[in-house]
Amino acid sequence: MYISVIGPALSGKTTLFQALSGVESARGFSDGDNIISIDVPDERVDELSRIYRPKKTTYARIELADTVAISEGNVKDSTINAKTLQKMRMSDAFILTLNDFEEAAAAELEKEFHGIMSEFILADMILIEGRLERIKKQAGKKENTALLLEEKLLEQCLAHVGEGKPLRTLELAVSDEKTLRGFRFLSQKPMMIAINCSEDGMGEMPGEEERDMEGCPVIHVCASLECELAMMEEAERAAFMEEFSVKESIRGRMIRLAFDTLGLISFLTVGEDECRAWPIRKGMNAQEAAGAIHTDLASKFIRAETVSYADLMKYGGMAECKKAGVWRLEGKTYIVEDGDIISIRAGT
Numbered sequence: 001m002y003i004s005v006i007g008p009a010l011s012g013k014t015t016l017f018q019a020l021s022g023v024e025s026a027r028g029f030s031d032g033d034n035i036i037s038i039d040v041p042d043e044r045v046d047e048l049s050r051i052y053r054p055k056k057t058t059y060a061r062i063e064l065a066d067t068v069a070i071s072e073g074n075v076k077d078s079t080i081n082a083k084t085l086q087k088m089r090m091s092d093a094f095i096l097t098l099n100d101f102e103e104a105a106a107a108e109l110e111k112e113f114h115g116i117m118s119e120f121i122l123a124d125m126i127l128i129e130g131r132l133e134r135i136k137k138q139a140g141k142k143e144n145t146a147l148l149l150e151e152k153l154l155e156q157c158l159a160h161v162g163e164g165k166p167l168r169t170l171e172l173a174v175s176d177e178k179t180l181r182g183f184r185f186l187s188q189k190p191m192m193i194a195i196n197c198s199e200d201g202m203g204e205m206p207g208e209e210e211r212d213m214e215g216c217p218v219i220h221v222c223a224s225l226e227c228e229l230a231m232m233e234e235a236e237r238a239a240f241m242e243e244f245s246v247k248e249s250i251r252g253r254m255i256r257l258a259f260d261t262l263g264l265i266s267f268l269t270v271g272e273d274e275c276r277a278w279p280i281r282k283g284m285n286a287q288e289a290a291g292a293i294h295t296d297l298a299s300k301f302i303r304a305e306t307v308s309y310a311d312l313m314k315y316g317g318m319a320e321c322k323k324a325g326v327w328r329l330e331g332k333t334y335i336v337e338d339g340d341i342i343s344i345r346a347g348t
């Protein structure tokens, strides 16, 4: 999972990046190479680790990148370099920061959002047109069904972006989605918006997910305050949070939003060696989940020993769960649920 923090210059990208990662990074120095892996806070992993006392405790991880500024006109007049765009394309999702700490008008924020969205749409349009041109050249040579299908699909995409709409809002069949995956279209990626508010506005910030911008969830944050918070010692932090009526630090809030937006859940593995959370897409089956651990476990999959975290807590141990009949042997097609504790039985 790889998320890029993007946005106009001086909107607080680097500040937010530091608040989320807890790591100081040089200002004005970020060209997308600034990537940090952050742990996903998970109380279930904490608790399991207390019970099993493993040698190692591993949380789910998200890769976070701080990127250079992007604003309206950058793609149109090629003032953003290809390398930066390519890095953006590699992301699974974006966090768009917008400067509201200088009390921007709501209309101003909307305008900035639309400005960047239209750059993404334009970048995708250029990509689609380029590919269509190459297909047309190839198609002359010999009949090719796959190519014809791709062409038809891309024409559909082109019409969509041509109306100024992001590819995110184009309903696609699963097979079409697969065809398009390789293009890594910018306007297709999930986007979360972080409205960077001033310190004064902290107490009266609206609740989470109260609004969205064209389907993109919005989170309100005071990045500079959160950044200070992230750098503090535990004890100092509590007092600070109380003073500014911050209930939960941005890292937890943002990660939950990211999991929601990207449709992720975590399953868990336990043992004396390691207790660990594994992020997967909601709807994955047991065999696919096994593949998240190791490809061998997927190909040699036999059964998934499964018990829910809630049941393990309720009954107090694996043996007790077996006795109560809540410990299960699930097959390949079992759809894994958030908080399932799984042990894969695989052949040799």
Ligand SMILES: Nc1nc2c(ncn2[C@@H]2O[C@H](COP(=O)(O)OP(=O)(O)O)[C@@H](O)[C@H]2O)c(=O)[nH]1
Pocket: 007, 008, 009, 010, 011, 012, 013, 014, 015, 016, 027, 028, 069, 101, 196, 197, 198, 199, 221, 222, 223, 224, 225
């Ligand atoms: N008052 C206030 N200033 C902020 C906030 N976030 C960032 N800034 C300031 O805005 C400037 C630009 O921030 P930076 O994170 O470097 O922006 P970037 O260019 O988007 O990476 C810095 O001087 C920050 O101290 C905030 O939440 N409140």
Ligand SMILES: [Mg+2]
Pocket: 013, 014, 015, 027, 028, 029, 030, 067
């Ligand atoms: Mg920066």
